[in-house]
Amino acid sequence: MDRGTRLTTDVAEAAALLRAGELVAFPTETVYGLGADARNGRAVAAVFAAKGRPEFNPLICHVATAEAAFEEVVADARARELAARFWPGPLTLVLPRRLDCRVDLLAGAGLDTLAVRVPAHPLALELLRRVDRPVAGPSANRSGSVSPTTAAHVLEGLSGRIAAVLDGGPCAVGVESTVLDLSSPRGAVLLRPGGVPAEAIEAAIGKVGRRVPASAAEATRTLRSPGMLLSHYAPALPVRLDAVDVAGEEALLAFGPAPLPGAGALWNLSPAGDLAEAAARLFAGLRWLDAEGRRLGLARIAAMPVPAAGLGVAINDRLTRAAAPRG
Structure with a gap:
């Protein structure tokens, strides 16, 4: 985008921009997220362009309630237990997409899974309630740079590339959410450590596996997304x-x-x-x-x-x- 980026505290304005397909950075308890309507493929594509993100890694979809999350993904007993204990909060769950999931495929990088969470920041929750649909929200920074924990950090990297920044002050946690893969009934796998300790998760649902990447390059991807095997995106036809x-x-x-x-x-x-x-x-x-x-x-x-x-x-x-x- 070649226009200026607004700094605002008006949640209604930020929600209207998101519903119109614009990009709006917003605060969570972990870091600022770069928000886009997760059902709008053009808006999701604009996230990758704004960040200069080199790959279509799956994006975390933020929603206002566990019920809203479970309208898009298939939740088992483990997911419901973790949601009851840790949502709103810095925990992302990777679960199978529902057949009637309305989130655009690009937000999930074409996978049959989707990463969802309910953030704890009150301004984020108000924004999500007003938008009334899932909001894709990777960290609001240029790809490869440090994650932003203030509105000023967002403007340093994305000013002129997004429509607005909803200023909610400094983030309380300051590290990204824990990402837990529950897409297989065989066991939970920790994809990224974060704001909810693995020990607390294990106290709720039992032993959690750790993904051990095959290479440094895979490790970088795995911290943010599941299923990055070379042929993971292959259709049945060659x-x-x-x-x-x-x-x-x-x-x-x-x-x-x-x-x-x-x-x-x-x-x-x-x-x-x-x-x-x-x-x-x-x-x-x-x-x-x-x-x-x-x-x-x-x-x-x-x-x-x-x-x-x-x-x-x-x-x-x-x-x-x-x-x-x-x-």
């Missing part, structure tokens, strides 16, 4: 990258105003060549082409080139993962 032609036996993931002719099925990420639109439509497109291609008996998905700039870097990262050899 994916062919950088397609400059397409056969009738292929489904086409197109980009730009001139999609290749002759495909058996077509999904255009953005006829206008808009990378934000393409990012917002990427996961939905892969899922639709996979389902439609299999229904039609097609052999593979051919993906046209996407410019490797801005959000295009993240799009190409996900396409590369989708096309990775299956092990």
Whole structure:
């Protein structure tokens, strides 16, 4: 964004901006979050652009109540016990998406899981009640920089890139929320230590495993998101990258105003060549082409080139993962 960023204490104004698809930073008890309507794919894509985030890592969705969270995800007894003990508070739960989940796929990075939490900051809760829908909220800083704990910190990195900052004063906890993966009934896994100690979680639900990453690069990703295996994003159909032609036996993931002719099925990420639109439509497109291609008996998905700039870097990262050899 090339306009100024407003500093405001008006919760109604901040909520109206979020509902209109704008980005608004807001305080939580941990750090300031960069808020976007989690049901609006364009708004979610704008989060990655504003942060300069190199990958589509899953984003934490903030809601005002446990009931609102469990409208989007499948909660088992463990999740309900933890919610009763620690929400509102600095605990994020990763749970399976409900079939009728209305959160945009990009907010969950195309996974079948979703990270949810109820923050404890009173201003955040008032904002979420007014927005009345899940708000995606990674830390409100440029990717790779220190997480912000004041409104001034947010403006240092994001001024001119977002619509507004809701000023709620300094954050009380100052470290990110604990992230716990409950997506498997076989056991809970700690993905990121944070504001709720692992010992307190274990006192509530029993032993919690720790994810041990295979590399430093995976560790960086794992702290923020589950399921970052190389081929995790792969559809059932094989994916062919950088397609400059397409056969009738292929489904086409197109980009730009001139999609290749002759495909058996077509999904255009953005006829206008808009990378934000393409990012917002990427996961939905892969899922639709996979389902439609299999229904039609097609052999593979051919993906046209996407410019490797801005959000295009993240799009190409996900396409590369989708096309990775299956092990």
